[in-house]
Amino acid sequence: MKSTMMLVSTRTLIASIVTLFMFFPIYWMLITALKSPEELRLAVPTFWPETFMWSNFLNVFETIPFARYALNTIIQTVGIVVLQINVALMAAYAFAKGNFMGRDPLFLLVLAALIVPDQVIFVPVYVLLSKLGWLNTYYALIVPHAASAYGIFLLRQMFRSINNDVIEAAKMDGANRMKILYRILTPMAMPTVVTLLVISFIGSWNSYFWPLVMTNSDKMRVLTVGLAKMRDSIGGNEALSIHLLMAASVTVIVPIVVVFVFAQKHIIAAMSNSTFK
Structure with missing residues (x-):
């Protein structure tokens, strides 16, 4: 004892x-x-x-266009989160409950995308977006991140744990695939959906490399790039302005902390069901 x-x-x-x-x-x-x-x-x-x-927190708004950076970050984050969740829901439903040729090999390709970092593909994507005229726009910040391989994997594992009898009963009642997905499966997988939302939110809110290479004006910069610019602008005078940089950093991380605190129970519940099946 x-x-x-x-x-x-x-x-x-x-x-x-x-x-x-x-x-x-x-x-x-x-x-x-x-x-x-x-x-x-x-x-x-x-x-x-x-x-x-x-x-100090008010002075940040006078030192850099913080409000504009925050607006850009919110638009980018909301756009990415909405697209990633909906794409992941539909793709996961197809991989978990669909029956079509090449389903498993295609899913393996999705898993393979998990090991490919943005730095590897940004050059061809940059060229493509340049030809489309999307550089320095919200399209460049949002569209390339519309799909999340990890989100598809996470939701697929959850959907596979749901009994097919639920889907068959919904079909007997006349529900189409979209109704089955959004009105039946999504509420049942809510902990996993919330987890994906949090992961997508944090990744989008903290994104630095992609906005850095896709935007080049204050009008389109996000908070992470704006903070880096602020840090570079006070080079050699850190003792005079470090309090402002720290105040800006605190303001940036507050939304992440709030979202995580409210969603942590859903994350724990989802992770317990995310084993490979």
Whole structure:
């Protein structure tokens, strides 16, 4: 009994230490965002702001076109999330419940797409979008990411776990394929759908490489590219402007934290059903 309690205490201690190490950079970013430039220049760093400078968050909007970057990021993220979820739902339904020639080899090709990074395909895609006249537009930010191979895999695994009798009963009632998918299967797979939504949201919100190469004006830049531009603009003067950079960074990560906190139970439920079948 004592050995068991000691083991639990040791695990708790280790978990607490790891959590502190992982949380400390976020904590430091937050308190830096709330400090004044004078406090940041002190020889000995302070672990708690002497004066909370909430105005730093407002000053970010005056330093860079933050509102425009945020609008672009929201449009990009919403567009990608909506497309990825709908494409994944339809493709997963076909791979899980469809019966057509080449179904399994095609699914293997989808899985193969998981190992191909954007950096490998961006040159031909860039040339294609250039010929279409889509560079520096929302089309270039959204359309190339309309499909998610991981999302298709995740939903396929969920749909395969649903008994075919449910679908046959819906067909007997006169439901077509789209009604079966969106009114029956999607509610049953809601934890997985929410998980895909969160993954797609985080990936789109944090996207940096693709918006960087596809846009070249402040009118179309997203938050990640805007923060990088802001960082480069204060090169050599970090002590004077690092509080603004940290304030902008905190503002950017808040939506991700909020979405993850509200959706974490769905993510756990979905991952428990995502084994390969």
